[in-house]
Amino acid sequence: MTPQTVAALPDVEHPCELLSPVSRATMQDLREDALDAFLKKARRAEPKLRDLPRDELFHTLNLKAEDRPTLLAMLLFGIWPQAYFPCLHVCATAFPGREVGELGFAGERFTDTERIEGTIEEMLFRAMGFVGRNTRRATIFDDRGRRTDRYEFPAVAVRAALLTALAHRDYGFRGERLPIDLQIFCDRLVVRCPGGPVRGLVRNPMLLKTLAWLGATDAQADGEEVIRRSLAAAGMP
Known part of the structure; x- marks a missing residue:
């Protein structure tokens, strides 16, 4: 479930x-x-x-350049970012089998699909919803009748994988032509993003800092480590 690098992109x-x-x-x-x-x-x-004028603050925070919003501003606060960057979305698909192209019992190629658009936070929220409705949930009652819901994939790990993909993807000239792929199979969940995380480097530091100020992420958090710990706590490999 760790975000994977698209091989065609350096x-x-x-x-x-x-x-x-x-x-x-x-x-x-x-x-x-x-x-x-x-x-x-x-x-x-x-x-x-605190004392900077509003317009100067826009420039200092890299939200405005040459009297226009930056891509950073559009991704975080845009009314519809995909009007200008149609490929910067999440392509979510749920498949009936273990591989793409494997048909289900009724001959279906996929059981659900959605083009997820919006700001980064909106795409994260909608992608989590897509995973929630396309994965299994077990309801367990203990000896005292208390209910516990156990999800097929830990929500913390899923959120970390999606947020890592959205925050660390390649937003350069080549990367902006490809969406993030969210694929759910009967035995696994896969998140692929253009470029993928760069080991030892921070690909989009200003984006990460802004997301931290928004409360969407911890600036010091390691997405892959969060995923590993969450899966280990759930007893998953």
Whole structure:
């Protein structure tokens, strides 16, 4: 369930694309309420930002360049980021068997599919929902009648895998042409992202820092380690 590297793409960092202005986009393409809430969190988290004027704050946080929103801003606060970057989505598919193309009992090639779009947080939420409705859940009652739900894949591990893919994918020229693949088979869950994590390096440091300020992730967290520990706690390999 660890995010896997797409073999056709090299592990090359593209730090500038996220901070570059989005042509044709304007600041009106961002959600004002979400942006205001984030600016308040950023000012609380970093004392040096507290007295900066709003427009200067946009530039300091890499949300605006050349009077246009950056790709970073669109991915986090855009009304519809895929209007400008149609391939920056999650392609979610549930298959009936163990391999792509293996048919189910009724001849079906897949049991569910969804093109998941939106901001990074919205895609994370919807992808978690897709996994929830396409995986098994066991309900167990103990001797005292207390109920416990045991999921096929630990939610903590699933969230970590998806967030790692969204945060560490390649947002460069080649990477932006490919979506993240979320595939659910009868025996496993697979997350593939363009470029994949770069060992020993942080691919998108400003994105990770901004996600931490938003409360979506811990800036110090290691996604793969979270996955391993969660699976081990659930008794899974």
